[in-house]
Amino acid sequence: MNHWVELDKRYFMDTGHRRLEVTLVRGEGARVWDDAGREYLDFIAGWAACSLGHCHPVIQEVIREQASRLILASLDVYTTPQIELAELLLSTSGLAKIFICNSGAEANEGAVKLARKYGKLHLSGAYEVISALKSFHGRTLAMVAATGKPEYQAPFTPLPEGFTNVPYNDIAALRAAVRERTCAILLEPIQGEGGVRIPSEHYLQEVRALCDERGILLILDEVQTGCGRTGTLWAHEYSGIRPDIMTVGKGLGGGVPIAAFLANERAACFGPGDHGSTYGGNPLCSAVAAAVLRFILKEDLVGHAARVGGDFRERLLALRGKWDIVKEVRGRGLLLAVEFTRPVALAMAQACCERGLLVNPIPPQTIRFMPPLIIGRSEVDQAMVILEGAINQMAQVAASSEGAR
Ligand SMILES: Cc1ncc(COP(=O)(O)O)c(C=O)c1O
Known part of the structure; x- marks a missing residue:
């Protein structure tokens, strides 16, 4: 277990929140880095709070300015x-x-x-x-x-x-x-x-x-x-x-x-x-x-959320034709969720995390995406590749456990 995780477990009341074993130390735009220097795409974004992504220059500048006044x-x-x-x-x-x-x-x-x-x-x-x-x-x-x-x-x-x-x-x-x-x-x-x-x-x-x-x-x-x-x-x-x-x-x-x-x-x-x-x-x-x-x-990030979110949603919907375990896609703009047919939310979020994508699990069988509103299409592309890899892994696990029965 990572040193920080060990200390965290010792000091904090366990409210069941730390479901991804990642210790973040830096963020920029839609990306964050952990204490070992590993990069992740952040589709949790502070539970939808980091609307302009991490450490946006506009926010840095206002904080600097206002903090001096x-x-x-x-x-x-x-x-x-x-x-x-x-x-x-x-x-x-x-x-x-x-x-x-x-x-x-x-x-x-x-x-x-x-x-x-x-x-x-x-x-x-x-x-x-x-x-x-x-x-x-x-x-x-x-x-x-x-x-x-x-x-x-x-x-x-x-x-x-x-x-x-x-x-x-x-x-x-x-x-x-x-x-x-x-x-x-x-x-x-x-x-x-x-x-x-x-x-x-x-x-x-x-x-x-x-x-x-x-x-x-x-x-x-x-x-x-x-x-x-x-x-x-x-x-x-x-x-x-x-x-x-x-x-x-x-x-x-x-x-x-x-x-x-x-x-x-x-x-x-x-x-x-x-x-x-x-x-x-x-x-x-x-x-x-x-x-x-x-x-x-x-910057019309509202329109951007509608457009990029709309495309993202279409691509999530297409997953249903590819894997039986994808049950439903819900959402609007850049607040989206995929529900699976099985209780795989935690395992899916962990598999995404291992591949460099942070998504929010809603157990038992839903994962939620709330990327920053500044998210680019190439970042959605990258997230889709990671997600498909994770779904593929879960689908194989499901198939082999069915085969073993
Ligand atoms: C719809 C809604 N209302 C209220 C809250 C609570 O906000 P906070 O955590 O800032 O108290 C949340 C947090 O997730 C929320 O999603």
Whole structure:
């Protein structure tokens, strides 16, 4: 076992995350290097956060510049990078007000607080938030309650009250779950961690209509899908609807920790004392996020994600004709997944890693691709060669174990 791996195992609580035995020390663009100098193509990209790839010159420059001016102030005062970022996010989302924080979970917590306050003010104290099974909204206690995965919830009961989980992409289930005490519905426009699940064409429109009919708020969690990842700036654009509250994070910071929740005039009901954060909207991360978002827009990385992601998806789809173990390809833009017929996710990710490609396993049988938005076609070519090699290896293992039976 590598020295660093040994130390890591000794020091850290085991949350089951380190599934690839690689110790990274450097990154540039879509490539990373380990402590032995081995190069990998990174199609995990900080779980979709490194939108401009690793150590992009624009990010380096802004960090250098801003770090020499002002790193942190406090919410007692005004700071310019935060205001510039707010302007960019609000103008591109059509929403009216924003609060900037540090992580996706925190953004969703803020969104739920906002919805509960709205419930107190306008819905006779309604407080319940309905979210979906197989969703993912973060790891705080309330977001564990919102995240519809019993295995993430069971060890931590009793969970905060006021959350109900229903099947995703099932408008009848959602309709049946809305009660007097419901203040909001919280959904991902595409379920990311749940295995890249795209709802049927009219689902979000139906959810929007249900929220309007019942006077409750629609919160869309665009933490993973936002900022161009799925080939539109915000993933919900494909449905033509607008949320009342939207949360963003990950790719917004291009690798630095920043997130936000945004709301329309109606939902933006926080008043003095309702929320706060020491680091939220700090000048350093806000300056980086503003530069990242400007770069995404100026270089049309959104269109690039749609085009390169579309080609990548076609090539993944073609794998189905070649190997029986490839069951399904899902996704949009540069958020893609391949599901296999067998529980090979971990072994597949490890086989890819050995060949120089990092992909994210979603056990038991799905792998997910979230390369940086700056990914080039030649890098996709290279990833495909590696992936096909890994699938071939798995298919042979499967065939020989069947033969031995
Ligand atoms: C849709 C979604 N929401 C929220 C989160 C939580 O974000 P964070 O890990 O920054 O708290 C994630 C993280 O994967 C996510 O995919």
